[in-house]
Amino acid sequence: MTNVLLIPGGSGMAIAAIRALKEDPSIRIIAADAEPLAPGLYLAHQGYIIPRFDNPAFTASIQRIIAKEHIHVIIPALDPVLFHFAEKKEEYEKAGCTVIISPKETIAVNRDKWDTYNALKGKIPLPQSFITKESITIGFPLILKPRDGSGSINVFKAHNKEELDFYFPRTPKPIIQEYLPGKEYTIDCLADRDGKLLLSISRERIETKAGISTKGRIVKRQELDDMAKKIAQEMLFFGPWFFQAKEDKKGVPKLTEINPRIAGTMSLSSSSGANLHILAVRLALGENITIPQVRTGIFISRYLEDLYLDDDKIAQIPKA
Secondary structure, three states: OEEEEEEOOOOHHHHHHHHHHOOOOOEEEEEEEOOOOOOHHHHOOEEEEOOOOOOOOHHHHHHHHHHHHOOOEEEEOOHHHHHHHHHOHHHHHHOOOEEOOOOHHHHHHHHOHHHHHHHHOOOOOOOOEEOOHHHOOOOOOEEEEEOOOOOOOOOEEEOOHHHHHHHHHHOOOEEEEEOOOOOEEEEEEEEOOOOOEEEEEEEEEEEEEOOEEEEEEEEOOHHHHHHHHHHHHHOOOOEEEEEEEEEOOOOOEEEEEEEOOOOOOHHHHHOOOOOHHHHHHHHHOOOOOOOOOOOOOOEEEOOOOOOOOOHHHHHOOOEO
8 A cells, every 4th residue: 555644634635635546546545634623534544633734743743644654655735834845855755755845946936926927937928917016017907916825815906096006005915917807727737756747737717716716627728738838847846736827818828826736626637537646646656657648628516515523533533
C-alpha cells in the first residue's frame, strides 16, 4: 500500500482528492485536521486530530503520523499551509516521505497577484493592473481585489471614480485590474520533479459560488494550453497546480491568478481520463508515468453532501 497524508483534511481540495485517490485501491489515505468535525477525517481510511498549523506543536504531530502510518507522500491542501510544507520539506523527507509542494519562491510569487503580474508581464495575456489609483490608465469598470486574496472575498467592481474611491480603502492590500466580462476558465496542470509540464486540462467555470466552481465542463483551447506552457517555463512547480483565466471583451483569455496546489474542482479533470491526483502520487514515488488521453465535453455539477456522525464516531478519531 502507498500511504498518502492530506492536510488539512477538511478543505474542499482534500475532500475532492480523497475521492479521486480512492480510485486506486493500492493507495491508503490518511487525513489530518485541527477540527474534529472535518469531513475528510471520516472519508479517509484513517483520520487524526492535530494542532493548527500555526501551533508550535504542529510539526511534531505530523512527524508522529509519518512514523505511525508509514507515510510515503504528503499533499498539502490549503493555501495557509503551503509555506510551512515548503520550508519543512527536507525535514519531512528525512522521515521517509515526499511532500508534493512547489518551491517557496514560486508560492510567494503566486500568493501576490501584483508579483505574479510583474513576473509574467509581456509573456502571456494579462489584465492591465495597477496598485495605485493615480497610475490607472484605462476606463471603467474596474475590478478591485486583495493582492493575496482568494475565494472572491473582498472583490469589488467599480463603475466610476466615486465607487473606486469608496472601495479602494476597503480592499486589503488592493490591486486594481481591467474588468474581464467573458467566460472564465481553470486550467489544471501537472509538473514533474524538474518542473516540466506534463499535462494541462482546461475546464470552463460555468457557475461559481463564493469563488468555487460548482458547474463546469472540460474544454480544449489551444491558447490556454500555450499559456500553461509559458507559465511553466517562467516558474518552477512540482505536482498539481492550476491557474485561472477570463476572457476580455474581445474573447482573449487573460490570466487572473495562479495557485501552486490541488484545486477543489480538479476532481473534474481527474474524471476526464487523466487522474491528476493519482498521477501526482506516482510522480512523488519516483515512478515513470504515462499520460492518458483526456476526454472533453465532460461536465460536473457539484452539490453539498451530508455526513452524519455521533459522539462515538468522533471519539474514534485519535489525536496525533
